[in-house]
Amino acid sequence: MNLLKRFNSYHPAIKAIFLMIPVTLTIFLYKFLTPQSVEDSALLREYFLNELKNGHIFNLIVFAPIIEELTYRGPAYLVLLITIFTVAKFPDKKHLKITGDILYWLALLGFNYFWAAGHQYMITIFAYGLLMGWLMQKTKSILYPILFHIVNNTCSILAIYFSFSVIYK
Secondary structure, three states: OHHHHHHHOOOHHHHHHHHHHHHHHHHHHHHHHOOOOHHHHHHHHHHHHHHHHOOOHHHHHHHHHHHHHHHHOHHHHHHHHHHHHHHHHOOOOHHHHHHHHHHHHHHHHHHHHHHHOOOOOHHHHHHHHHHHHHHHHHHOOOHHHHHHHHHHHHHHHHHHHOOOOOOOO
């Protein structure tokens, strides 16, 4: 029980780091349930390696996460900000907070679904999106999801570059 109390006292970003571990493991579950052909893996790896060779590393690691977070979590962030300001203006109206939270999660789920639906690891991307949405709600900032996204893309690019054979054959 002491460990749980200690975990609950951590900053949401620290909690998110720990929660990313099981989310990342869904890649292996997805890989097990829907094996990818060797040709598809090779094409994906070659695409990323070509992007790196062409000098698009800044786009992959920094620019894309900023644009993606603003596009796919930005609308939910706007709902969150409106809710925060509305609840501050009318603190006696408890239903405004509940309504704002419901609208926030509906916006987050909707945009997250559209982003994840086109990806190779749909389950993992969807779970990351929910985790980043939770982090954004807890911190009241879109900066944390952007930073986490940058770190995630950096790790992915390094894994591809160094041919992490578990994910990319």
